Amino acid sequence: MTLQDFLNQYNKKKTIQSYRAATYLFLDAIYGRVRAGQRATKEEMKRYDELSTQYMTENKNHLEEIIKYINHLSKQGAPPTSIRTRVAGVREWLLFCGVEFSQRELRTLKHRMPHGGIAWTDEKDMTNETIKKILAHGDIKTRALILTLVSSGMRIGEALQVGLGDLGLDHEPPQINIRGSYTKTGERRTVFISQEARECVNEWMRVRTQYLKQATKKCNGIGTTKKIDGDERVFPFSDSVVRQLWSHVLRDAGLYEIDTSTNRVKYRIHGLRKFFRSNLTLSVPVDIVEALMGHSNYLTSAYRRYSQKQLGEAYQKGERHLTILESGDLTRLQEQVEKTGMLVDGYKHALDSKDRDIDVLSQRVDRLESLLQGLVDVACGDPDALKHLKDFIPEALCRKLDNHSTLYTDS
Structure with missing residues (x-):
């Protein structure tokens, strides 16, 4: 089984590219670099296929080769995340070829992997x-x-x-x-x-x-x-x-x-x-x-x-x-309009609440005035009752009662 046979089982272009790059680098680390440029030519791809077949016939210690591969990538300055991705690609290829690692070997491999999940590149934030x-x-x-x-x-x-x-x-x-x-x-x-x-x-x-x-x-x-x-x-x-x-x-x-x-x-x-x-x-x-x-x-x-x-x-x-x-001014204006709208909604809610309170108080005043008018009508027909009623009401209202009483008596 060639390396191309391994890659042919995948449909996603990104997966194929990732696994191809991982195995090419792995074979480069063992046999020396094949590619003259960044991308492999058809002839160079054929050579990688030959090397992949050769590797599987040489009775290699696969765990040791992967550890060497990790060290090789680390010396080249590859970030930890990239190294883990490369190793994962090689492991998938080896698994395709029938190579499985024991739990002990996997633990050893885990301990040899570089630590750190953050990319090493000093990235600048976009604004x-x-x-x-x-x-x-x-x-x-x-x-x-x-x-x-x-x-x-x-x-x-x-x-x-x-x-x-x-x-x-x-x-x-x-x-x-x-x-x-x-x-x-x-x-x-x-x-x-x-x-x-x-x-x-x-x-x-x-x-x-x-x-x-x-x-x-x-x-x-x-x-x-x-x-x-x-x-x-x-x-x-x-x-x-x-x-x-x-x-x-x-x-x-x-x-x-x-x-x-x-x-x-x-x-x-x-x-x-x-x-x-x-x-x-x-x-x-x-x-x-x-x-x-x-x-x-x-x-x-x-x-x-x-x-x-x-x-x-x-x-x-x-x-x-x-x-x-x-423009930034327009963005700030939009934000200000949004805040103003929220304030207006708050004021409107407060005014609506005040209007409801005023309506309730107005209804209470109407009922009290009606009740007071009834009391006045009764008291004006009884001078003693009128005298006692004046003790409990404001002076201004007393004058109105006197006028009302005079009219009541005259009538």
Whole structure:
């Protein structure tokens, strides 16, 4: 069984790429590097297949080889998370070839793995101003992709698989259907994008066909040598092309910085997803935000508790925090209007309560006046009773009683 036989059992492109990279690096660590460049040619892929077959016939101590592999990756400065991913890929390949580790060997392997779950790259956080600078140096396709990512929370791998039929730009808010086949978890979901993202995507759609025709003629316009004018994806680019686009806009914006320990850019495109989470949670419940991002622990419960309409309404409440190109003054004004509206509602509630209190008191006064009038009518016919009644009422009312009594006597 060759390495290609192992990879052929998987359908997801990301899984295939991850396992291929892991096993290639593993074989490089044992036999020396095969690839002349970053990507393997067909001849080099064939050589890796030969080495994978050779490895399985050499009666190697697989545990020792993996430990050597871990040390090799560590010396190259690979982060702990990357090392764990690489080792997991090699273990899957070995399992496919019939190699299983005992519980004791697995414990040994666990202790030899590097500790730490946080990436080593000195990443810089995205801000509204940072993203605005990046957008200023991107063409229409780059701006459309960035605004879609920042306002939807999608993974880049998901965004690059979205088809034309998945768009719902005529909805409010605009929405995109993320099929299960696009996701890491296999679960589908619906995401939303901002109004400015919709406008930019619409602009991109107007020139997309022309772009594809030009790219087909150039053959390398979007990083591929095959005919691509029939590509039905909204963003018909490869992962590598997106990385190139991202590097270019960072350089043009003066934001291109490399972490020397990991050789990665400090402003990573994944930071757009982090920006989505941290900003949307300012106005939207965390469980809804996590569900929109596709985190499986929240997906089921959120879709059980909220209707699609409720999710959209919740998104709209926080959409202003994901809006990049509108001025900060407008955003602050929107927030002030919202606060003022809340104050007005509070004042209205207080006034309504006062009005109800006044109505109750007015009714009581009417009843007391009616009762007092009855007492006066009775007292005016009896001078002794009238004298006693005056002892319990204000002086001003006594004068009225005297006048009333005179009229009563005269009549």
